[in-house]
Amino acid sequence: MDKETTEILHEINDIFIDVLDDDSIILTPETTSDDIEDWDSLTHIQLVVAIEKHFKMKFTAQEIRSWSNVGEMVEAIINRSKLAI
Amino acid sequence: MIPFKEDDTFSAAFTLSQQVYDGFISTFGDINPLHTDASFARDKGFEDKVMQGNILNGFISYFIGMALPIKNVIILSQDILFRAPVYMGESLTLMAKVEDIHESVNVVTFKYDFTNKQNIKVAKGHFQIGIL
Numbered sequence: 001m002d003k004e005t006t007e008i009l010h011e012i013n014d015i016f017i018d019v020l021d022d023d024s025i026i027l028t029p030e031t032t033s034d035d036i037e038d039w040d041s042l043t044h045i046q047l048v049v050a051i052e053k054h055f056k057m058k059f060t061a062q063e064i065r066s067w068s069n070v071g072e073m074v075e076a077i078i079n080r081s082k083l084a085i
Numbered sequence: 086m087i088p089f090k091e092d093d094t095f096s097a098a099f100t101l102s103q104q105v106y107d108g109f110i111s112t113f114g115d116i117n118p119l120h121t122d123a124s125f126a127r128d129k130g131f132e133d134k135v136m137q138g139n140i141l142n143g144f145i146s147y148f149i150g151m152a153l154p155i156k157n158v159i160i161l162s163q164d165i166l167f168r169a170p171v172y173m174g175e176s177l178t179l180m181a182k183v184e185d186i187h188e189s190v191n192v193v194t195f196k197y198d199f200t201n202k203q204n205i206k207v208a209k210g211h212f213q214i215g216i217l
Contacts, residue, residue, distance in 0.1 A: 045192060048187065048190045049187050049194075
């Protein structure tokens, strides 16, 4: 994992811990909603809202639906950051 | 399609009537003396018995469910900061402004406040709704 991915993964991990109120969460790029008990359709909304606020970016519904794991979420954030430069 | 845009503002008027007060007490049973005993409340520095602050949350519920120009809506989160006491019979205006829109997940965040006839802000906060 490169440094940028690691940093963003760490930031997302903090968001997951806060939103899902679970200090034991340790995300990897392969993590999916099946791996985290409280990551359901409703908390997913709160996670996306928190991520959009934290990284000051907005995604489309299509982008979000395309994410199959945390790694793709991180990748989307990195790509969106590059577009903003 | 989210039928709101940033800075859209909506308002509604509410009155802390005897009926609302009685209904709140009969439903939730909060008869703390601050809310039911005028002399107790005066001893604590208030003008009269103080209405239960969470009555305002009921007004917010009505506002979201009935006053916003959309019916397919759920409340995702809500916060409130009480800034001044509200007394029986007071009329309040709830003003809510769209603060943020997250189209990807159909979420709209509003910033709101309640003001009384003296234009004193008695409570403020945010609520977040999901468009179904």
